[in-house]
Amino acid sequence: MTALTRMRLAGFLRGGRVISPAIAVLVVLGIIYGGGASPASVAYGYSAAALFPVLAWQTKLLLDTEPDVQRRLARVAVRARREALAGVVAAAVLALLVCTLAMLAPWLFHGIDTTKAVLPGMLLGALAHLLAIPPAVALGALSSRAVTRSVRNGVAILVVSAVLVIVLGLQNSFAPWLVPPVMATARVLNDVTPPSATTLTLLVTWAALWCAATFATYAWLRRTRS
Amino acid sequence: MLFDGVWFRYGRRAAWTLRDVRATVEPGQTIVVLGRNGAGKSTLLQLAAGVLRPTRGAIAARPSVIGWVPERFPADQPFTARDYLHRMASLRGRAPSAADEWIERLLLTEHTTTRLGDLSKGTAQKVGLAQALITRPGLLILDEPWEGLDATARALIPGIVAEVTAAGGMALISDHRGEIENLPDAIHWSVADALVTPAELSSPAEPSSRVIIEIETSRAEADQAMAKLTAEGHRVLGVRDVAAEQPQSSRPRPDGTITPPETRADKAAAGSWNQDRP
Structure with missing residues (x-):
């Protein structure tokens, strides 16, 4: 499975498809950190929320880079379950790399207010990004061509879902649990008072349950969709 | 390997591509699947490979190592031929150098540094063949293997199939070009009207007993x-x-x-x- 993960990452990076999401990441970071410094937790909370759709898109691009027949050859070589898992792992590795760069970037732009608590803010920011990665990868995987069987359907699922994550994630939403807690995490990190352990546990559990349901759906669909 | 009442269609409202396929492939057997374009030969082969999942029924006792050569090799990948085959060897849990034997046997040596997208159709097809053979398959599936290959490479295929079957493996081959004469011991299946049936090949036509003579006269x-x-x-x-x-x-x-x-x-x-x- 490691070999297939490496092969897919190499195909994505060498094929040039990585350029579009890389530009999108730079634009997002430029907008967030271009206007001045803010406390670490606030800055990273918004960064995680803003990167969510980009990471989902990046996942879709990575999974769609491989030709359909090559994906099936990989399926024959390593079996269906490992083939599906290798794609998700490759996307998660890439998303982790992007988030690491996103957390380092504000230090280049002087985007972090160092007069406020920096270390707790960085830890909370790391948690916010870690809570954004699995749902973004899950959403990107669900909108990949292997599942949707067409580019148009995949793009529609990706765009509608990303919009719903923001709209249903707004304060006083009627069904916030339908989407991952990306916006909720950003709000919590924006509070003046640091979040309690209970709040953080709730966010982690919420994200874990949402991802479990989404990845289970992906795995179930991939049983018959090669 | 047992096809146990296999039905398949590509969508809930689509017509059945294959209906109630019941067949057995024994170790050492070579099966040639015949049928017109669109009859369902490739679908049957992909079901055997595990690429497609039966809508109904099941395929049992499938060998653990399967080598599948698709009808069209996916050349749109940013790898050279050698890099690709080395990576496919790693996927199979083998050392990358395990692919080198097949690079030599399939006469790919001079193309190893060529990007897959720049290979000719026949050479790309040979890369597709090589990736299926890196680990000796218990089931070798060749979907129109002669397509695009030059005469030298075509001549290699019967020998490769014989090697697989001699080692107790099975071979499943689709063919619509009449190349099956090179596989004299093969069993033939016919796919038509979504059904898979044993096929009886007509014996080669006897030479005509009549000739034409040209005569010149005034x-x-x-x-x-x-x-x-x-x-x-x-x-x-x-x-x-x-x-x-x-x-x-x-x-x-x-x-x-x-x-x-x-x-x-x-x-x-x-x-x-x-x-x-x-």
Whole structure:
């Protein structure tokens, strides 16, 4: 499975498809950190929320880079379950790399207010990004061509879902649990008072349950969709 | 390997591509799947490979190592031939160098540094063949394997299939080009109307017992000669003027008849020759 993960990452990076999401990441970071410094937790909370759709898109691009027949050859070589898992792992590795760069970037732009608590803010920011990665990868995987069987359907699922994550994630939403807690995490990190352990546990559990349901759906669909 | 009542369709509202396939493939057997384009040969092969999942029924006792050569190799990948095959070897849990044996055997050595997208169709197909053989497959599935291959590479396939089956493996091959004569011990299946049935191949046609003889005679005696030949039971196919250029040689045809030599006059009269030929 490691070999297939490496092969897919190499195909994505060498094929040039990585350029579009890389530009999108730079634009997002430029907008967030271009206007001045803010406390670490606030800055990273918004960064995680803003990167969510980009990471989902990046996942879709990575999974769609491989030709359909090559994906099936990989399926024959390593079996269906490992083939599906290798794609998700490759996307998660890439998303982790992007988030690491996103957390380092504000230090280049002087985007972090160092007069406020920096270390707790960085830890909370790391948690916010870690809570954004699995749902973004899950959403990107669900909108990949292997599942949707067409580019148009995949793009529609990706765009509608990303919009719903923001709209249903707004304060006083009627069904916030339908989407991952990306916006909720950003709000919590924006509070003046640091979040309690209970709040953080709730966010982690919420994200874990949402991802479990989404990845289970992906795995179930991939049983018959090669 | 057992096809146990396998049904397959590509969508809930789609027509059945395959219906109630019940068949067994024993170790050491070579199965050639015949059928017209779109009959469902590739679908059957992909079901056997595990690429597609039966809508109903199941395929049991599938070997653990399967080598699948798709009809069209996916060349749109940013790897060189060697890099690709080394990566496919790693996917199989083998050392990358395990692919080198097949790079040599399939005469890919001079193409190893060429990007997959720049390979000719036949060479790309050989890369597809090589990736399926890196680990000796218990089930080798070749979907139109002769497509695009040159004569040298085509000649290698029967030997490769024989190696797999001699080691107790199975081979499942689709063919619509009539190359199956190179696999004399193969069992034939036919796919038609969504059904898979055993196929009986007709024996090669016997050479025709009849030949065409060209006779030259004078214009004045032509009618008499025709009457004489007809009276003796021969068929007169046509009469034409002798051109200034004399025929050089006759060319035998595969079906045993002999075509007349092509002179300028013949070329002009080719239509009538074709119409008149029995």
